[in-house]
Amino acid sequence: xxxxxxxxxxxxxxxxxxxxxxxxxxxxxxxxxxxxxxxxxxxxxxxxxxxxxxxxxxxxxxxxxxxxxxxxxxxxxxxxxxxxxxxxxxxxxxxxxxxxxxxxxxxxxxxxxxxxxxxxxxxxxxxxxxxxxxxxxxxxxxxxxxxxxxxxxxxxxxxxxxxxxxxxxxxxxxx
Amino acid sequence: xxxxxxxxxxxxxxxxxxxxxxxxxxxxxxxxxxxxxxxxxxxxxxxxxxxxxxxxxxxxxxxxxxxxxxxxxxxxxxxxxxxxxxxxxxxxxxxxxxxxxxxxxxxxxxxxxxxxxxxxxxxxxxxxxxxxxxxxxxxxxxxxxxxxxxxxxxxxxxxxxxxxxxxxxxxxxxxxxxxxxxxxxxxxxxxxxxxxxxxxxxxxxxxxxxxxxxxxxxxxxxxxxxxxxxxxxxxxxxxxxxxxxxxxxxxxxxxxxxxxxxxxxxxxxxxxxxxxxxxxxxxxxxxxxxxxxxxxxxxxxxxxxxxxxxxxxxxxxxxxxxxxxxxxxxxxxxxxxxxxxxxxxxxxxxxxxxxxxxxxxxxxxxxxxxxxxxxxxxxxxxxxxxxxxxxxxxxxxxxxxxxxxxxxxxxxxxxxxxxxxxxxxxxxxxxxxxxxxxxxxxxxxxxxxxxxxxxxxxxxxxxxxxxxxxxxxxxxxxxxxxxxxxxxxxxxxxxx
Numbered sequence: 001x002x003x004x005x006x007x008x009x010x011x012x013x014x015x016x017x018x019x020x021x022x023x024x025x026x027x028x029x030x031x032x033x034x035x036x037x038x039x040x041x042x043x044x045x046x047x048x049x050x051x052x053x054x055x056x057x058x059x060x061x062x063x064x065x066x067x068x069x070x071x072x073x074x075x076x077x078x079x080x081x082x083x084x085x086x087x088x089x090x091x092x093x094x095x096x097x098x099x100x101x102x103x104x105x106x107x108x109x110x111x112x113x114x115x116x117x118x119x120x121x122x123x124x125x126x127x128x129x130x131x132x133x134x135x136x137x138x139x140x141x142x143x144x145x146x147x148x149x150x151x152x153x154x155x156x157x158x159x160x161x162x163x164x165x166x167x168x169x170x171x172x173x174x175x
Numbered sequence: 176x177x178x179x180x181x182x183x184x185x186x187x188x189x190x191x192x193x194x195x196x197x198x199x200x201x202x203x204x205x206x207x208x209x210x211x212x213x214x215x216x217x218x219x220x221x222x223x224x225x226x227x228x229x230x231x232x233x234x235x236x237x238x239x240x241x242x243x244x245x246x247x248x249x250x251x252x253x254x255x256x257x258x259x260x261x262x263x264x265x266x267x268x269x270x271x272x273x274x275x276x277x278x279x280x281x282x283x284x285x286x287x288x289x290x291x292x293x294x295x296x297x298x299x300x301x302x303x304x305x306x307x308x309x310x311x312x313x314x315x316x317x318x319x320x321x322x323x324x325x326x327x328x329x330x331x332x333x334x335x336x337x338x339x340x341x342x343x344x345x346x347x348x349x350x351x352x353x354x355x356x357x358x359x360x361x362x363x364x365x366x367x368x369x370x371x372x373x374x375x376x377x378x379x380x381x382x383x384x385x386x387x388x389x390x391x392x393x394x395x396x397x398x399x400x401x402x403x404x405x406x407x408x409x410x411x412x413x414x415x416x417x418x419x420x421x422x423x424x425x426x427x428x429x430x431x432x433x434x435x436x437x438x439x440x441x442x443x444x445x446x447x448x449x450x451x452x453x454x455x456x457x458x459x460x461x462x463x464x465x466x467x468x469x470x471x472x473x474x475x476x477x478x479x480x481x482x483x484x485x486x487x488x489x490x491x492x493x494x495x496x497x498x499x500x501x502x503x504x505x506x507x508x509x510x511x512x513x514x515x516x517x518x519x520x521x522x523x524x525x526x527x528x529x530x531x532x533x534x535x536x537x538x539x540x541x542x543x544x545x546x547x548x549x550x551x552x553x554x555x556x557x558x559x560x561x562x563x564x565x566x567x568x569x570x571x572x573x574x575x576x577x578x579x580x581x582x583x584x585x586x587x588x589x590x591x592x593x594x595x596x597x598x599x600x601x602x603x604x605x606x607x608x609x610x611x612x613x614x615x616x617x618x619x620x621x622x623x624x625x626x627x628x629x630x631x632x633x634x635x636x637x638x639x640x641x642x643x644x645x646x647x648x649x650x651x652x653x654x655x656x657x658x659x660x661x662x663x664x665x666x667x668x669x670x671x
Contacts, residue, residue: 003633006587007514007516007517008516008517012630014630018638024631026630028634031627033627035628035631043528047628047632054625054628055530055580055582056628056632057527057528057582058584058633058635059527059528060637061527065636065637066527066585067632067636068584069625069628069629070581070582070591071579071581071582071591071593071594072621073583073584073585073586073588073591074587074629078637099520100520100522100523101523102551126521126551151551
């Protein structure tokens with residue numbers, strides 16, 4: 001399966017094989033890990049990988065997988081999930097999606113506007129930081145789905161765009 | 176002497192909980208206030224009573240003076256502790272509290288007004304004979320040009336009415352001055368409603384040193400050592416410690432004396448912090464934070480004191496009698512809900528699992544538990560982890576180990592980043608400056624091994640959720656598509 005890490009959008013191929021009650025062989029990208037795990041009383045795992053020991057929590061929730069390995073925290077989305085998530089952008093359309101929760105402070109375009117690649121579209125504000133979302137490719141704004149001042153969640157669609165080139169077909173659509 | 180019997184805490188999160196704990200231990204009744212986003216929060220549960228003060232937006236709740244005051248009057252509070260941030264340095268709030276016949280746990284409105292105005296504070300420092308970063312107000316381009324000739328380049332244009340880097344611009348040469356003035360003034364006006372700016376010499380690699388002071392209502396002032404807060408990012412402190420590895424006894428004495436002189440001149444009352452920048456052996460006054468600070472536990476661990484208890488006693492009119500002696504070294508790390516590997520982008524979400532660090536010399540100040548929601552309405556401070564040791568090296572090893580134990584899933588946080596910071600050679604050597612993060616951790620990423628283990632664990636969790644860890648108790652839990660705190664707008668308040 002493919003897992004995409006939220007934050008760096010890196011997609012990694014992983015294949016896990018349970019080898020007995022407390023062992024697993026996991027291929028992570030190009031590397032293979034042989035791990036042993038012990039389930040602890042509070043639902044976490046102690047994972048041993050050779051010499052190293054790690055305290056791990058992992059839980060799948062609404063499609064995403066939230067993991068903690070010691071002091072490090074991660075959120076992954078299984079690649080297939082992106083097709084069926086109701087709030088995620090359609091893969092064939094370059095919609096503008098909020099990368100994090102925040103408040104819409106500027107909407108720089110309106111319906112039927114034509115935008116160029118790199119053109120700023122929406123500005124979100126979260127925790128005193130401003131994030132500018134720009135067009136990834138030349139497109140036409142089909143609809144503006146939020147209002148100025150709206151509080152949005154990560155993954156919510158802010159603008160619907162349709163590319164100016166012909167729409168990708170099933171064969172060439174990126175997964 | 177005015178006794179406080181019922182204290183209202185006009186704040187939220189970890190500081191509200193921390194204040195409530197001290198007040199309760201002193202035998203005071205406590206009242207919490209909460210917004211629609213905080214109805215189920217830890218500080219609400221801990222207080223003896225709680226009052227709803229408005230919607231999630233801070234401006235309509237925690238910053239709403241009328242709402243806070245009416246809550247205080249309704250519950251019969253005789254004092255209000257403002258915590259830090261929010262209304263803690265608003266002279267108008269302190270005045271309104273006093274006019275309502277209540278005790279404001281902090282300096283009087285007159286002192287807040289002076290300390291809140293950077294130019295007035297600088298003038299006071301000058302009068303007190305405290306060294307200042309060379310600079311002066313600039314009300315026109317002409318005035319600025321001649322000032323700049325005296326100060327020298329590079330220089331900073333700074334807002335007179337506020338901080339946090341807003342309204343601040345760097346000018347490397349005369350050709351950049353006009354633009355810096357215009358842009359700085361415009362941003363200052365937008366952020367603080369006041370476009371006044373002043374010019375200040377830019378110090379290349381300074382260290383941030385601050386002095387904790389306590390003052391009673393009878394003219395007595397005492398300093399409880401210094402803290403070094405050089406490890407920062409965009410003016411947000413990340414790691415603080417006491418004592419500062421940069422000071423010898425002579426320099427420490429000079430800085431502490433300067434802070435005391437200023438406090439006396441300002442007729443300071445209650446707790447406060449005088450901040451300085453240090454470059455080499457030269458130190459310069461920066462500003463006064465006329466409130467309790469986030470990093471106050473560092474001083475508490477070293478001096479064996481409870482600063483909130485002292486604030487309450489001072490607010491009741493008690494005299495400063497106690498002499499505190501420092502012992503050992505303390506270091507604090509602030510864990511924020513941010514993605515340190517993605518330019519510290521703010522994160523939000525629900526805490527699915529949280530194990531708090533513990534152990535000898537370890538203190539954790541947090542409001543979080545499993546199920547807590549981090550939203551984008553408030554700042555993302557999740558927890559403060561503080562370690563005390565007999566010396567700096569023991570404190571440093573203890574805090575690194577404690578951060579290793581900070582296991583939290585569901586919201587991206589910076590504990591792993593902070594652990595790498597305190598384990599770095601530069602931090603171990605005490606080679607700090609406000610450029611530390613930019614110089615040593617500009618492109619931090621999680622190490623390969625924990626990232627691989629995370630991917631392996633995620634794959635296993637997806638494969639067989641019912642037989643795998645984490646899901647056993649939370650199988651039945653389904654995160655709703657709409658976050659629960661949104662629905663709290665319709666939530667029936669505890670007390671109207």
